[in-house]
Amino acid sequence: MQPFSNQITQLFGIEIPIIQAGMIWASGWRLASAVSNAGGLGVIGSGSMYPNVLKEHIQKYKVASTNPFAVNVPLLYPNIDEHIQIIIDEKVPIVFTSAGNPKTYTSLLKREGIKVVHVVSSSKFALKAQDAGCDAVVAEGFEAGGHNGREETTSFILIPSVAQAVSIPVIAAGGIATGKQMFAAMALGADAVQVGSRFIASNEASCHINFKNAIINTNEGDTQLSLKQLTPVRLLKNKFYEKVNIAELNCNSNEDLQILLGKGRAKKGMFEGQLDDGELEIGQVSSQIKNILPAVEIVNELWDEYNRICNSYCK
């Protein structure tokens, strides 16, 4: 097989256009290095890390892999300036920013020779990211797990819309756990895919085994975009979700919802494995994930199926 090459593999210096999503409480150096060593792009999710923890993960990554990797930085994170400084000091080659204005840090990071990718949920935000100087965008559809846009545009609409709107490469996220879905995303105009939930159910993900098992036991219809009054987030429907749902149906105030949400609920659910009381951020596609695998096998399965489908059109 000839080596694959497109704008994204060239931009990042990787072999396979599969990018692991930077997920809080799940994607540390172990998962990121496994994905990068398999030929994709591993991403360290800094959103659940104190600055010293992030630094440790970057340094451990470098021991585990010499391949390119990225750090995901939610721009609303309180320690953001410390995170950015560590990323620069540690010469992280690629940064994915999300949940904030791409203007704030893109120029600074680019001056340091860092590639910058911003996560968006609409063509309008994709254009803003392009104008801010980003090298690529992640177009994240409504079906994705975790925090999401208010317009609820699904991957079927969002991928071709964003691909038409911008001239920089587009990475599709949301609804992708199989080579078939990867193929559909690429056909709709994506240059690569970003895969979240499928990598939660990997040996190397640092989340709790209860959470991994929850993913592989998810059925169709078991997730819901929730907490729309605060910040929309796709959750697995558990006891905590039901409480939120009742509060929302009863028109409780934002303050009441904030109290109900409390602090540390995502950690409780995803890292400590408290499936009833925790906040469990997963994508709709979890219903199609049936096993926990080493990350290298996930990359290979996706890539092999993608290539088999490409070849099936040529009889």
Added chain:
Amino acid sequence: MQPFSNQITQLFGIEIPIIQAGMIWASGWRLASAVSNAGGLGVIGSGSMYPNVLKEHIQKYKVASTNPFAVNVPLLYPNIDEHIQIIIDEKVPIVFTSAGNPKTYTSLLKREGIKVVHVVSSSKFALKAQDAGCDAVVAEGFEAGGHNGREETTSFILIPSVAQAVSIPVIAAGGIATGKQMFAAMALGADAVQVGSRFIASNEASCHINFKNAIINTNEGDTQLSLKQLTPVRLLKNKFYEKVNIAELNCNSNEDLQILLGKGRAKKGMFEGQLDDGELEIGQVSSQIKNILPAVEIVNELWDEYNRICNSYCK
């Protein structure tokens, strides 16, 4: 080019696996016959028709085309028994049922030699339709216009899930207005596509020109799944939608919502062209529709683009 053939084209006796959605106030004999004459499957939408009007449309269809066609029957319609009798008397070859239990009429229709297709929003309902004896299912994703499921499963997840769950053919609906989207749907496991909003913006659709113009002026994020307390329906955000939205945010009762909705609001919006006060049912994909075309050109554009993409994998 060799003639295309698969389970759906064989089942319906058509040339091209493109099915026009049966849409209230828009799809009468004129649109249905134009689509069928172009090689796809035209569908008369009976949901907005009195029995005598349905009969007239079927008879006019037969003058305009000798190709196969279908009638779409929402099973909650008050005149349902009269509609079913007319369909049998007029020897309609194919019926699409929606919004109800497929067990109720499928056996009766099948005994009359009529092919029956049921519209579903989940794999669970797809299996029920298969068990009821349906010949195929329409898997309708969250992005679709009009009435929709509560689980909010998008086409990216729903198509492969339903295709895996049932052994009867699967028609994908929701998010399909281009050959690219048709290709993605087929790659995800569909045997055909059902296209709604794109055919609203056709010369032959019987809806008001104001409504057709509203479709081609829709931007990304301009639709929303609304009225979830009653029956979820995807609407264009207009003044009426804003009133519903405020009522829902204020936790108004179902009775209050029903009063706000009133009667005849869909007719007002889509047939009479009152864009502010009417209920305007359209899909998310409307943001990608930019012109009003003859239905034959819509079928040809979709099919040509689909085939171009298939061939592009074979260099």
